Amino acid sequence: MNLLILFGAMFVLFVLFFGTMYLNAITPISDECREAYRNVKACDSCILHEVGCGFRDAIEYMKEVKLND
Secondary structure, rough: OOOHHHHHHHHHHHHHHHHHHHHHHOHHHHHHHHHHHHHHOOOOOOOOOOOOOHHHHHHHHHHHHHHHH
């Protein structure tokens, strides 16, 4: 019985994981978000220009740009 519960829980986790991947794949990304991400990754206005922009820095900058618009 415990084994059945374990397999059931694993099945639910797999379904949630692959369902989330599928939904992420079919969700369109707006051109504004793509452009903002490209600008941040290019470090056009990144404070850490010498060391490069990390993912966290890119997200913070995108939040600032969104709040300023």
